[in-house]
Amino acid sequence: MEPLTHFNEEGRARMVDISEKEITKRIAVAASSVKMNPDTLMRIKAGSVDKGDVLAVAQVAGIMAAKNTSQWIPMCHPLQLSGVNIHFEDNGHDTLKITAEVKTSGKTGVEMEALTAVSAAALTVYDMCKAMQKDMSIGPTHLISKEGGKNGDYRSSEA
Template structure:
């Protein structure tokens, strides 16, 4: 699949895409990242015994705040009126914390970047709060799992052994 890059003007310079003529639709995106850590670090996060406080609660707030500020971080992103942001946490009971964000809006452009920013900020917050215990935590992969709404249709990530699906193509 070859997609046209729309963030360049006629001179080949960066531009913010004009969405004036796009329809307002309900849009959502789900992103996910993982933080790999020592089993003891994960146990302490789950037990709430990290000295800086409740790691997942702080990371959740960081992710929500980051989603709301995505256009301040990513130069070509449109500021969007987000209608919903939810972060969830799960773990493999050994050494990996998974963070997932669902972001929603009703607007003229999608919320993929907001969902990706949310999980990234949450993961960085986990790292920050636990770095005194462990500096070699690994963040990632960070990926878009699903998006819906808009002209390009729905997208659902599938593992590398299969191709990602873009239902409009």
């Protein structure tokens, strides 16, 4: 197991120095789900939620969250993203699946940006629908895949 890199010689938190790393194309895909009553999902799909178009607002929230991840997660580097794409699909009954693909060309990966994007999108769905249903559940949230960087590619067995 490699040593943890987010600690300095004194054992205190630090932002990892990436100045010597190569610039490579990097892509990460993450997913989350929101489980809800069938009626709640039906209203989201029909566009009949009182607060507006749930999926459109959640899409924008996910993109904004990816772009601002370094403001949420203390040790994340601010990144110039080259693309963020959020997808929604449902099981036709009670679960909305959210997937985010985030891309950059840089010295560090975009896994946290993809995870933050799906988390913010899921929280937005909850926020917009909580008046109808407070017992929705979010998750699991997980990394599906990543490409690029010195550690190579990764693909989840859950993908």
